[in-house]
Amino acid sequence: MVPLKRRRVAGSNSEADGAGEAPPPARFPRVLLFLLERKMGASRRAFLTQLGRRKGFRVEESFSQSITHVICENNSGDEVRTWLNSQHRAQGGAPLHLLDISWFTESMHAGHPVPVLDRHKLQEQQIDEAEVVVCSVPSYACQRRTTLDNNNTILTDALSLLAENAELCDQDGRGVAFRRAAAVLKALPKAVTCMTQLRGLPCLGEHSLRVIKDILDNGASSEVESLKQCERYKARKVLTGVFGVGAKTADRWIREGIHTLHQLRNSGHTLNRDQQAGVEHYDDLNQPVSKAEADAIEEIVAKAVVSVSPGAQITLTGGFRRGKLTGHDVDFLITHPEEGMEEGLMSKVVSWLESQGFLLYQKTTRNSYLESKDGPARITSNMDRFERCFSIFKLAKEDKREEKQFVPDVSREDGGLAEIKPAGHKPWRAVRVDLVVSPFSQFAFALLGWTGSKLFERELRRLAGQEKAMSLNSHALYDSTQQRYLRATSEQEIFAHLGLEYIPPSERNA
Ligand code: UTP
Ligand code: MN
DSSP states (O other): OOOOOOOOOTTOOTTTTTTTSOOOTTSSTTOEEEEOOTTTOHHHHHHHHHHHHHTTOEEESSOOTTOOEEEESSOOHHHHHHHHHHTTOOTTSSOOEEEEHHHHHHHHHHTSOOOOOGGGBSSOTTOSSSOOOOOSOOSSGGGSOBOSOOTTHHHHHHHHHHHHHHHHTTOHHHHHHHHHHHHHHHTOSSOOOSGGGGTTOTTOOHHHHHHHHHHHHHSSOHHHHHHHHOHHHHHHHHHHTSTTOOHHHHHHHHHTTOOSHHHHHTTOOOOOHHHHHHHHTHHHHTSOEEHHHHHHHHHHHHHHHHHHOTTOEEEEOHHHHTTOSEESSEEEEEEOSSTTTTTTHHHHHHHHHHHTTOEEEEEEEOOOOOHHHHOGGGSOTTOOOSEEEEEEEEEEOHHHHSSOOEEEOTTOTTOOEEEOOOTTOOSEEEEEEEEEEOOGGGHHHHHHHHHOOHHHHHHHHHHHHHHHSEEEOSSOEEETTTTEEOOOSSHHHHHHHTTOOOOOGGGBOO
16 A cells, blocks of 8 residues: 655745744744643654744643643543543633644644644544533542433443443453443433533543434434344343353353353253352342342341341442442441451351351352452452352242232132232242451441442542552552551541542442
8 A cells, every 4th residue: 555645735845944043932822732742752742842842833841721732642532531631621711622643743844833624633523613621520430429310311321231242242441431431421410412512521432422423313323223133242141141151151152052041051051050040040130129129138138147246237238328229139248346256257147048048049259368468459450359258049029028919809709808929920039149248447448349330449449540559449548659558447538548529329320
């Protein structure tokens, strides 16, 4: 292929133009440039700064309110927007152009600022004006308050589906990008009705914007609609819906032509213990758990905990602590105010539950976290090392727990009522329950880590690392600058260590 030569703008004569002369001071007073060093590199930035100044451009060393043009090289619009938001540029400043290096190069050739064309802009080419208003939505989800009142469910459902699909395809990076975009929309106070309302918002990449535009223009995203019909996607969803089956296993089976539960059962594959339980209780486990069911399970677990260790405490975490009305499982955190008393607690609780016939399945993993050995930086993002029990509860159906349901009994002449006992329906259902035991000294970190949402947690860790040189996980917070652990006995203290405003659980639904 013949490389495209950059077209020289008529009338330009860059070599002769102003070479050797004193820099003409500020020939274009209304244009104030800032060259972003990120990915451009310090030496190239210094070279381009010199070049620009020789041509009579004002090039600033640091970013400020008065900058009119930000010049970037090899950065995506999304990356630059994130950087820009971290600059806390107030609204109402000068209109700002976010431009690719091509605008700078062409302007140098032309000897004057060339008009800003769509191809120079980093992002939002669909917007007519070049102006980008920086909105006040902060870029990290943990800096925002996200309640369950979502004004943009149509858009966020579509983006979440794409995120889920990316995760099912083992493309976590793409998944996170869609999740971040969805989270920004969840935090908006109003429904989005046109693309211009998205100007200046962080985390909205090109792909997410395309999906949003499709929905706003056509009522639905063609990409999402065709994904929903895609056989491979449907098969991945069914198979990963089996407890104990991840994206890789599902894909291996799909390659063998297994697309349904029926085909899996008849495939002759030896399933591990998790997967056997997953197949056996498939329908129940894919039925959302209600808050009432979570409360009923909390009562049972609390009874177990108090029976085996009277001083121990239990807290409902996960989505239900954030106020969700349904969940895919129920999460509990157990601790004892006397450090050390939590040791051996899990096996006792599990034995108690088993002896009472509450467990259909359980797998307990031991606590393997040792601060002195591991340090928080050693633990990968959302893996923790608490003593943990993955279980499947056998929960009596609501009508079996409390008031029974009655219907008129036609066989009785007095027109009395008979209890409903649907034929073939079992009187209980299976529910996934996660039990986690934390030493009291790590309780605040465990509580924060297990309350979610997953994106909120991920963003807390990202902010800790990228903005604070700290390392956060469900066990501890380490400050790399001070080279010490920062202790906390409450979630509030952890937010304070991170320089964040406290966000209560009900507003962590990012
Ligand atoms: P869940 O997966 O249970 O999510 O993890 P959820 O928010 O409760 O949502 P549903 O309603 O059940 O679908 C709860 C929290 O526990 C953390 C997750 O990061 C999330 O914040 N978690 C989960 C861990 O820290 N480690 C794990 O191994 C699993
Ligand atoms: Mn949960």
